[in-house]
Amino acid sequence: MLVAVCSLFILFSSQVQAQDSGYSRTYVIQADRAWVAPGVHITPAFVKVSEGKVVWVSSTDQRRERTSLLGKKSKDPLIKVKGTLAPGLVDAWTTMMPTGYSGDRSTRATRTLSDSLPMQVINEDTSLVSQVLAARQAGLAAVFMSAGRNGWRRGVGTAAEFTKLDLPQAVGEGVLEFAVGAQASSGLDRTYMIDEVEAVFVEASDWRDSWDDYDEAKEKYVKDLEKYEEKLKEYIEEKKKFDEEAENAGAQDEGGDKKKEPKAPKRPKVPKEPQTSAARNLILGAIDGKYMVRVHADNVADIIRVIELKKEYGLSLVLVGGGSADLLAEELRKAEIGVILPLGGDLHAAPHAERGLAARFTTLVDEGVDVALASSGAEGLHMLMLTRAGELVAAGCDKNKVWDSLTIVPARLLGLDGYGSLHRGKSATMVLFEGTSPFDASAPMKAHKPK
Amino acid sequence: MPAQQTTILRPDAIVAEDGSLQEGMAVVIKDGKIVEVAASPMATGTEVQLDGVLAPGMVDCFSGRGADRFLTEQSEASTPDLLAVDGLDMDHPAWQALLERGVTTVHITPDPTNVLAGWGTVVSAAGESRKERLLQQTSHQIASLLQSSVSDNRIGPTSMAGAIERLNQSIAKVGIESLDNSAWFFVENSEGVSAAKEIMDSAKTHQFRLVLWGEVADYGGVAAGQLVGIPTFGNGAVARHAETWKRMAKAGTSFAFGSRGGSGEWNSLRTSAMTLSRFLGNPGAAWAAVSSNPAKMLGMDDQIGSLRAGQRADLVLWSAHPLDASAAVQSVLIGGDTVYRAPAPEDKQ
Numbered sequence: 001m002l003v004a005v006c007s008l009f010i011l012f013s014s015q016v017q018a019q020d021s022g023y024s025r026t027y028v029i030q031a032d033r034a035w036v037a038p039g040v041h042i043t044p045a046f047v048k049v050s051e052g053k054v055v056w057v058s059s060t061d062q063r064r065e066r067t068s069l070l071g072k073k074s075k076d077p078l079i080k081v082k083g084t085l086a087p088g089l090v091d092a093w094t095t096m097m098p099t100g101y102s103g104d105r106s107t108r109a110t111r112t113l114s115d116s117l118p119m120q121v122i123n124e125d126t127s128l129v130s131q132v133l134a135a136r137q138a139g140l141a142a143v144f145m146s147a148g149r150n151g152w153r154r155g156v157g158t159a160a161e162f163t164k165l166d167l168p169q170a171v172g173e174g175v176l177e178f179a180v181g182a183q184a185s186s187g188l189d190r191t192y193m194i195d196e197v198e199a200v201f202v203e204a205s206d207w208r209d210s211w212d213d214y215d216e217a218k219e220k221y222v223k224d225l226e227k228y229e230e231k232l233k234e235y236i237e238e239k240k241k242f243d244e245e246a247e248n249a250g251a252q253d254e255g256g257d258k259k260k261e262p263k264a265p266k267r268p269k270v271p272k273e274p275q276t277s278a279a280r281n282l283i284l285g286a287i288d289g290k291y292m293v294r295v296h297a298d299n300v301a302d303i304i305r306v307i308e309l310k311k312e313y314g315l316s317l318v319l320v321g322g323g324s325a326d327l328l329a330e331e332l333r334k335a336e337i338g339v340i341l342p343l344g345g346d347l348h349a350a351p352h353a354e355r356g357l358a359a360r361f362t363t364l365v366d367e368g369v370d371v372a373l374a375s376s377g378a379e380g381l382h383m384l385m386l387t388r389a390g391e392l393v394a395a396g397c398d399k400n401k402v403w404d405s406l407t408i409v410p411a412r413l414l415g416l417d418g419y420g421s422l423h424r425g426k427s428a429t430m431v432l433f434e435g436t437s438p439f440d441a442s443a444p445m446k447a448h449k450p451k
Numbered sequence: 452m453p454a455q456q457t458t459i460l461r462p463d464a465i466v467a468e469d470g471s472l473q474e475g476m477a478v479v480i481k482d483g484k485i486v487e488v489a490a491s492p493m494a495t496g497t498e499v500q501l502d503g504v505l506a507p508g509m510v511d512c513f514s515g516r517g518a519d520r521f522l523t524e525q526s527e528a529s530t531p532d533l534l535a536v537d538g539l540d541m542d543h544p545a546w547q548a549l550l551e552r553g554v555t556t557v558h559i560t561p562d563p564t565n566v567l568a569g570w571g572t573v574v575s576a577a578g579e580s581r582k583e584r585l586l587q588q589t590s591h592q593i594a595s596l597l598q599s600s601v602s603d604n605r606i607g608p609t610s611m612a613g614a615i616e617r618l619n620q621s622i623a624k625v626g627i628e629s630l631d632n633s634a635w636f637f638v639e640n641s642e643g644v645s646a647a648k649e650i651m652d653s654a655k656t657h658q659f660r661l662v663l664w665g666e667v668a669d670y671g672g673v674a675a676g677q678l679v680g681i682p683t684f685g686n687g688a689v690a691r692h693a694e695t696w697k698r699m700a701k702a703g704t705s706f707a708f709g710s711r712g713g714s715g716e717w718n719s720l721r722t723s724a725m726t727l728s729r730f731l732g733n734p735g736a737a738w739a740a741v742s743s744n745p746a747k748m749l750g751m752d753d754q755i756g757s758l759r760a761g762q763r764a765d766l767v768l769w770s771a772h773p774l775d776a777s778a779a780v781q782s783v784l785i786g787g788d789t790v791y792r793a794p795a796p797e798d799k800q
Contacts, residue, residue: 388722394777
């Protein structure tokens with residue numbers, strides 16, 4: 001096995017998130033082993049946890065004795081456990097959402113899920129709490145919460161971690177979501193056609209271009225206005241003259257030649273400022289790199305256009321679903337598009353099938369595409385994630401690759417710096433398993449919730 | 452069955468009845484049966500080293516797979532004479548799929564549509580002949596007190612009371628035989644459970660079995676201390692069930708999984724067992740739910756469901772513990788004959 005014994009193991013992560021999840025205590029867990037990160041397994045393992053985050057990981061006890069002002073000596077408390085510690089799972093595709101939250105049903109969606117999320121405060125949403133508890137039991141440390149239900153994902157979803165009170169708390173910027181595909185139907189379950197998704201990006205960039213037109217039009221308007229004012233003066237003069245002449249002529253005789261009455265000049269129109277819209281601002285946010293984009297697509301034709309969309313607008317984009325993604329593995333790798341595959345559907349029907357999930361997973365991973373395996377559902381599916389992923393191993397997939405696709409890869413695809421490994425600063429929501437791997441249900445597995 | 456010579460199987464480990472792995476055990480088989488399970492067996496014969504974990508084949512407690520049509524007769528409200536065996540298709544692709552997933556015995560039941568749905572049949576997933584594969588031609592009468600059966604507005608009764616009445620009439624007319632001394636009642640709430648008890652009380656027998664369909668939360672404490680059938684579960688139902696299964700297990704209920712009415716997935720028997728193992732933190736109870744418990748429900752625990760002398764040599768060699776999701780079936784023996792061998796890894800590509 002890949003057990004690397006390290007005498008001292010302290011690694012620094014890029015960033016420590018500042019949000020307060022309510023965890024307050026400091027302690028050290030001693031376990032038989034730890035799966036720290038891909039390829040890094042240590043025996044035995046000591047993990048120091050403080051305020052819900054990993055402080056250090058080592059194969060020796062690094063606790064130091066402190067002396068208090070009163071001269072009392074003390075050390076951080078040590079908790080001894082049996083089994084292997086590993087990072088908590090990251091589920092990159094769930095249907096978890098607050099009770100009563102129903103996304104945004106319009107095609108010009110602006111709803112932002114994180115606005116509706118309880119933030120650390122005690123909340124009455126017991127259903128959401130039970131969903132989080134189920135997720136915790138399944139070993140999850142973070143999830144992606146979608147802004148809409150399966151068929152009509154639209155709006156801004158968010159990655160979320162769990163607080164001490166078992167409520168989801170939004171992490172990072174929102175993620176703009178689209179579902180495209182031939183299954184588009186009417187009403188609430190309507191998905192976008194890929195044309196419509198492209199159209200909103202085209203419209204948004206056209207709109208941005210239209211500011212240039214506006215600026216030109218405004219310059220022209222200023223000049224036109226000057227000209228107009230000159231003409232107006234001329235007109236007033238002429239009109240005065242005309243009126244006088246007309247009066248004089250009227251007094252002399254009634255028959256003579258009539259002079260033409262001068263016409264008033266037209267006032268130039270004020271150019272219209274381009275209209276802003278919240279929906280378009282979201283798209284512009286995606287183009288500017290503020291929002292990540294998730295596109296649910298399965299067809300080859302759709303995925304090809306999703307790849308083009310990413311290239312055209314330089315989006316940070318993840319493909320979700322990806323039923324045919326394996327057929328475009330090379331293109332996806334070149335375009336640096338990660339894929340989130342659902343751990344449901346055809347797995348049990350045909351685990352060894354030519355293009356069953358195991359085969360599709362292996363094709364993508366071998367090509368070098370970032371692949372996350374996600375539950376694609378709510379609490380029930382979370383609880384089957386490890387068994388389903390384990391069945392991929394039974395069907396011939398690489399065990400370590402499968403494990404990575406449940407932890408470090410989804411963390412990367414969701415832009416969650418604080419998850420997916422047990423390095424310094426990462427989440428201390430971990431799993432503790434006693435079997436040969438987390439996939440072994442013949443031995444106990446527990447989730448560790450930070451204190 | 453042709454006479455087989457004594458074979459001593461030496462796997463890396465066997466799955467004991469409590470679900471734990473025991474290393475260094477030999478399983479001796481002869482004439483299609485297990486004759487001895489011991490570290491140093493008395494018997495002599497051909498020694499075979501096996502790479503992996505040897506377990507009894509899994510038993511599907513109630514299923515619709517391997518039958519060639521819906522096993523339902525809907526022109527009458529009660530069809531006590533419907534025989535699942537008549538709908539058997541021995542060449543159904545399901546049998547091969549079941550072997551590949553380590554299932555060796557299936558109890559095929561009629562669809563629980565009518566209040567008396569008909570008789571089940573117990574079938575081995577492989578064998579030389581139809582006769583050899585039929586372990587029990589007719590097993591148990593299936594009675595249904597599901598809402599869909601007791602409020603059928605076409606032919607059936609329209610209420611639970613009506614269903615009870617109909618079953619009692621049937622017993623009065625034909626005797627308890629119409630219902631079988633050990634009928635299986637498919638129920639989906641505590642009302643159904645009380646009705647089943649009432650009917651069997653009035654027939655003066657307590658030999659019936661319950662299959663708890665539907666929402667487990669509806670049963671309360673009715674199944675305390677009993678062995679009950681439960682449908683395998685798939686995606687959505689898992690979390691809803693978790694807490695209730697735990698409480699039922701605490702109250703002494705033991706479970707036997709059947710795939711009829713459960714999730715339609717081929718692997719649902721093992722997936723459900725693995726999930727139950729996680730819920731209960733008790734791999735033994737979870738393993739029993741797909742091996743010895745369904746055998747007990749069928750009254751066949753002397754023949755199938757565990758690794759004991761006297762049992763049929765229906766054995767599955769796994770690459771690891773069968774409740775380890777990453778374990779795969781290596782080979783399957785039915786009646787001591789190898790009926791399935793997994794393709795070598797390079798063939799899978």
